Amino acid sequence: MSLSPVSANAPWQPVIGLEVHVQLSTASKLFSRSATAYGAEANSQANVVDLAFPGVLPVPNRRAIEMALAFGLAINAQIARVSQFARKNYFYPDLPKGYQISQFEQPIVGAGSLRVRMEDATELSVPIVRAHLEEDAGKSLHDAFHGSTALDLNRAGVPLIEVVTAPALRSSTEAVAYLRTLHTLVRFLGICDGNMQEGSFRCDANVSVHKPGTPLGTRAEIKNVNSFRFVEKAIDYEIERQIRLLEGGGTVIQETRLYDAARDETRSMRSKENSDDYRYFPDPDLPPIVVTDADLERIRASLPELPEPRRQRYESQLGLSQQDAAMLAGDKAASDYFESALKLAPEQAKPIANWMQGELKAALNAQELDWSTCRLPAASLVALLARIADGSLSNKQARTAFEALWAGDYAHVEAAIAGLGLQQINDTSALSAIIDAVIAQFPEQVRGYQAGNDKLLMFLVGQAMKASKGQGNPQQLNQLLQQRLG
């Protein structure tokens, strides 16, 4: 018997596991009736339960439990029929009770998986170990008041699910692809607004490296990275740091590290060698959560169409390109926009997708807007495309109208067309008159074309368009010119 020796020269293999805190978009908190709106005046959304006054008790928010179940169903997870809230005990000022209500031994969502489509259209199935419900902590404001720390407990008690993958990702690219897919999924499910700046979707990354065939290396945990780009950079930095450390004869220690985006590096925050003892135990204030078949059926029936089936439908039923289908189904707001346009003009799927990918996307990007704040309503896009389809606008005219509409110069498509005088001339006699004039004006070019210089046809068409002040139907002008000179 022989063991295959591990080559010292074998490349280091990164191993990444992700923990994502998905803030659930419920109207009230996980265990109190306080509102959860972001950005409210400090402590205006914290009642006696959130402030952990003596005598208060938590009452579970059913909606949050339903959202967790919807997520579990969407990733084909094992749903715990009986799960339990547990207390995670530690002292910190923004944790008013001195414990966080979370789940430990019995999470509501067990093992499942998420299918991730990479950019090269290959697929990855990312194993998800668990997703548990828990409440968020408040915020400590260290800079708000000189010499003291202030507390804002508006966020204390806001519901989260923490989605934990197995250490199964091999690169920052895979990690980011997974995160984007998860982000899209929770937005489609309507359980999270996905706003990363506001902390609605937060990621911790566990990173280690090892040589294939050897046990996993010691991991470092990178905390709270708040954009996809920073996740990628933080993981890449950390992989490189660990490899350099190991190749230099050092060892990786288990610790928590913070990513500093300004300096593009991770820094040690605290060592886990003396790891905290959270003294988890079942919360005696909260009876177990019991999920029945009927609960699951009801929630399953209320699930919206999910991104992956939608992408497949776009490709197979609407005939969109792989790229268009992936783009549209990969962004909840884009997909919503597409769906509402599609509803008005089901036969226009391709032109709608083309315009979204082209003019609209460019305009959104130029102003750093997204589809939810798109300045051209889907109905207007459909109206514009209808005018192209019936030949009353050229593509170029439609673009002109679009630009004016986008700029807010006109309230709707017809007003823009009228205001800009964009009526396309399709009348053959009117067009023939224009052609007569062009032929008379450019005899040399007419001769050149007739002598076989085909390129001059486009010149003449262009002159005819110019003479029509851009309103002539270019296809018709082209045809008429060929007939006359042919």
Next chain:
Amino acid sequence: MSALDLPLRDLRAALASGQTHAESLYLEARERAAASAELNALLHTCAAPDLSRSGVLAGIPFVHKDNFLHAGEATTCGSNMLRNFVAPFDATVSARLRESGALCLGKANMDEFAMGSSNEHSAFGPARNPWDLTRVPGGSSGGSAALVAAGVVPFATGSDTGGSIRQPAAFCGVSGLKPSYGRVSRFGLVAYASSLDCPGVLARRAADIAEVLQVVAGHDPADATSAEQPVPDYCAALSSSVHGLRIGIPDAFFGAGIDPQVAELTMAALRQLEAMGAKLVPLAFPEAVLAIPSYYVIATAEASSNLSRFDGVRYGHRCADPKSLNDLYRRSRTEGFGAEVKRRIMLGTFALSAGYFDAYYLRALKVRRQISDAMQRMLSSVDVLAGPTAPTIAFKLGEKLSDPVAMYAADINTVAVNLAGLPALSLPCGLLDAMPVGLQLIGQRFAEARLLQVAHQYQQLTDWHARRPPTAAASTGVRP
């Protein structure tokens, strides 16, 4: 005889007929409270209540154990930690009593955060037993029991985590009911051990408890552990005979540690019930020895977590001039908590710690299940279980203060009930050395009506509940 000494039902009639008035009743209760000052049982007097409210308990004064939040009133839990804390909202029990028209006279002394069996662990000094001022009133609801025994109020609230209503009721010669877990909402009761805490009632007579329980019992959406079980008519069942009733007598309730004379008096009371037609059934309860160790692991574990919120940050005691966050925590809690509370926080923290969790907390949960099963098994063959509430009569102040384990052992017959979530009632059943002895009755979950019925029937034929301590402020009761 003052109207204050009437059974609640008669008192209500006297108020309704105009024979007495809410105001005079309230003032007399205040006078009696003042005359009983040496009991140190009333921590503070509440603001003058609204005397005009109508409701089933309209005009009837009561005292509230000081771990119930009563909006606008101090709620200290017998602790320096909450010495200056004013309740910003009503406990569900407070709100229901307020709506019923009952008048909160004041807040009763108690062991700090309900941790204790003698009331000596109060930051405001021990309450005293009205039968003998050198003895403890029991705990933790010692102030409540002393004030009812002294005739200051017809009833008082209490909370019972391991015997904290029943044992002081026994020591002070009053009746006290610990309802089934989930029967009365815990919302607004400052938590000691959440899976064991039960709000309840102390009064002179079982029939009086029935009237108050009717008001405070029932589902509360603000307490996820409160039961949705319908509330029966507690008064309607009182008059049924005990004929044919099967009373189980677990051997352990009369076992080691029980004063033989206390055991004898309790047995005499049970024989009286037998003479009234009940059947006594001896039962074996070997699991009982596991109750105290299991209880003190579970209760302290939960307490260690429940009391974490007292950190000096948002309310309660905050140390002067903290140098750092840790200094703020350390000194605020060191200064705010008394020795027994600290001891239990340490015990509970230990029991939940990594490496000890399985051996202590998890094992205690398994034992809890065993005890609960054993009690259910016994209750499947009998209607109630009975035995002495406490192993001894009220002990002397200071007698057990330096020996926590001896103090914990005094809970031997009461803690199993909390572990099993059952209802239990203590009623006076005799005097030993001129001190009251209590009989404990335990029923099936939600069988409060049964316990009240048995106690009421007993009280129809005996007058132990009507005996009054020699120091009672108003010596209008029957003397022994």
